[in-house]
Amino acid sequence: MDIELSLKNMKGTAAAIASKSDAHRLLIAAALSDSPCRLILNSTSADIEATSACLNNAGADIKKDGTDIIVNPIKNTEKEAVFDCGESGSTIRFLIPVASALGIKSIFTGSGRLPERPQTPILKALSENGASVSPDGEFPIKLDGKLRAGVFTLPGNVSSQFVTGLIFALPLLDGNSEIRLIPPVESKPYINMTVATVRKFGIEIEEKGNSYFVKGNQKYISPKEIKVDGDWSNGAFLAVCGALGDITVNGLFPDSLQGDKAIADIIKKMGSDVTQTEDNISVKADKLHGIEVDASDIPDLVPVISALAVFAEGTTTIKNAQRLRIKESDRLKTVTQLIKTAGGDITELPDGLIINGGKKLKDSFTVDSFNDHRIVMAAAVLSYGSVVTVTNAQAINKSYPGFISDITKLGGVCNVINDR
Numbered sequence: 206m207d208i209e210l211s212l213k214n215m216k217g218t219a220a221a222i223a224s225k226s227d228a229h230r231l232l233i234a235a236a237l238s239d240s241p242c243r244l245i246l247n248s249t250s251a252d253i254e255a256t257s258a259c260l261n262n263a264g265a266d267i268k269k270d271g272t273d274i275i276v277n278p279i280k281n282t283e284k285e286a287v288f289d290c291g292e293s294g295s296t297i298r299f300l301i302p303v304a305s306a307l308g309i310k311s312i313f314t315g316s317g318r319l320p321e322r323p324q325t326p327i328l329k330a331l332s333e334n335g336a337s338v339s340p341d342g343e344f345p346i347k348l349d350g351k352l353r354a355g356v357f358t359l360p361g362n363v364s365s366q367f368v369t370g371l372i373f374a375l376p377l378l379d380g381n382s383e384i385r386l387i388p389p390v391e392s393k394p395y396i397n398m399t400v401a402t403v404r405k406f407g408i409e410i411e412e413k414g415n416s417y418f419v420k421g422n423q424k425y426i427s428p429k430e431i432k433v434d435g436d437w438s439n440g441a442f443l444a445v446c447g448a449l450g451d452i453t454v455n456g457l458f459p460d461s462l463q464g465d466k467a468i469a470d471i472i473k474k475m476g477s478d479v480t481q482t483e484d485n486i487s488v489k490a491d492k493l494h495g496i497e498v499d500a501s502d503i504p505d506l507v508p509v510i511s512a513l514a515v516f517a518e519g520t521t522t523i524k525n526a527q528r529l530r531i532k533e534s535d536r537l538k539t540v541t542q543l544i545k546t547a548g549g550d551i552t553e554l555p556d557g558l559i560i561n562g563g564k565k566l567k568d569s570f571t572v573d574s575f576n577d578h579r580i581v582m583a584a585a586v587l588s589y590g591s592v593v594t595v596t597n598a599q600a601i602n603k604s605y606p607g608f609i610s611d612i613t614k615l616g617g618v619c620n621v622i623n624d625r
Contacts, residue, residue: 206599207623208609210588215446215615221435221456222248225604226395226463228274228433229256229295230402233303233373235276236265238406238427244274246433247456251603255291259300262286263309278427285310292317292533292576292603298366301327301348302374305336308351317576320344322531327367330357354380354421361390361415362501364528368417369399376408376423384417391501391528394464401462405431434461438505439605440486441468442582443615445509447488448477449516449589452615455485464502471498471510475517495519495562500526504536507558508579511540512586515549517562527556533603534575543580546572547587566591578603585612585619594622 223246233256235242249272257267257274263286266277286309290297297313301324304311324346328338335353339346352374359367368384375382390396400410400417407426411418435456443454445468459466459481469486473479474496478489495517500507507526514521529536541553547570550561566587571594574581581601584593585608601608612619 206621207594207596208598209620209622210585210593210595210612210618211591212446212585212588212612212617213590215450215452215612215617217615218453218455219443219611219615220247221440221454222605222607223433224436224438224463225250225252226295226398226436226438228253229299230369230399231431231433232256232260232267232274232276233299234402234406234425235427236260236263236267236278237303237373237377238278238425240427240429241278242276242427243270243430244276244433245430246274247272248607250606251291252293252295255289255293256296256299259288259290259296262288263304263307279307282307283309287312287314290315290319292319294319294322295366298324298327298364299370299373301346302331302352302370305331305348305350305352306374306377309348311348312345313348314345318533323363326359326363327370330359330367330371352378354378354382356383356385358385358387361386361388365392365395368396372399372403372410372417372419375419376403376421376425378421380421382419382421384419386415388415389501390415391525392464392504394462394502398462434458434463437461437463437465437468441465441506442509442585443611444468444472444486444488445513445586446615447490448472448475448493448513449490449586451489453485453487457486458484465506467503468506471496471506472513475513493517493562495521495560497522497524499524500529500557504528504532505579508536508540508583509586511544511551511558511560512583514560514562515544515547515564515566515587516589519562521560521562522557524557526558532577533600534577534580536577536579539575539577539580540583543572543584543587546570547591547593568592570594571596574598574600576600578605581608
């Protein structure tokens with residue numbers, strides 16, 4: 206699908222879509238619980254669907270009821286299963302330890318850049334604690350044997366998703382376990398989200414410094430019904446558009462554990478007029494200026510922040526973003542190519558970006574999505590004052606299927622010009 210975008214004069218109110226990060230976690234906890242659970246949410250995405258399908262293959266029965274999701278938990282664990290994770294890094298990294306803890310002889314597969322994304326740290330930790338795993342670098346990934354309790358040591362700066370997977374899995378084991386993270390620990394807010402999720406389902410976990418202590422033989426207790434948080438990661442795109450227009454996003458809570466709520470402070474520091482209430486954020490355009498951004502805890506925000514920085518006077522420097530090279534695209538490279546194509550001034554660093562803003566962009570230009578949903582959103586931001594054609598824009602369905610609809614409702618122009 207190719208789309209043509211022009212987002213000038215965007216104004217109005219939009220509802221935040223359901224948080225992909227929160228939905229993944231709640232789906233897994235509910236599938237491991239003692240009784241059914243209803244997840245209340247207003248939207249889904251390709252990644253959420255991938256997690257649901259994989260849990261069904263493990264023995265759960267997950268169905269939709271309108272926009273809500275009913276999770277009938279795993280009662281009879283499958284002995285063998287194939288888990289197609291699509292392009293979802295969260296799905297594969299969360300479920301590899303869970304499948305091992307359940308003793309499922311598993312094949313994990315996927316598409317896009319997923320086969321290239323590193324899994325070595327979690328596979329090494331599992332193999333040291335009873336699991337049989339396929340050789341390092343082999344894809345699809347094959348697991349056999351049953352995970353045993355013990356000490357799991359992981360680097361803290363590769364992916365918090367490995368930690369999340371272990372947090373879900375370890376309560377199911379017969380003995381007590383410890384997760385030890387080697388500093389520095391990045392994306393800590395995502396680990397905090399997981400800890401909060403399992404506690405909502407009755408699981409005890411103790412944190413001391415960079416270690417997590419998890420008792421074995423615990424049971425996940427269903428809360429029967431739970432609401433999925435609004436998505437700050439995708440809501441950040443709308444907030445950034447508000448920094449160039451006037452937009453209110455409902456359903457984004459300032460007390461959320463999602464690290465990407467930092468977008469509110471970032472765009473405020475850049476000069477935007479930002480107002481937050483207990484359940485929404487309103488952003489109005491004002492004179493923008495460049496700032497320095499540490500992306501170690503918020504890597505997913507880098508594409509849209511970079512696009513906004515193009516419109517800010519002065520220099521924006523983004524640092525500690527090296528993990529962006531192993532996302533759906535090499536986002537340091539693709540964001541650089543995107544902004545240069547638009548006529549902006551950007552320098553790619555080994556672990557970050559330097560954007561010199563305030564330069565007039567081209568009146569029209571064409572960019573590719575690089576099969577990356579966040580690049581589509583960044584390209585949309587760059588269409589303020591320009592007409593941008595984005596090829597292969599279907600990548601947006603990975604996290605934000607309602608993207609085109611929301612843009613249109615807010616007064617932007619988004620035309621599908623090739624629905625191949």
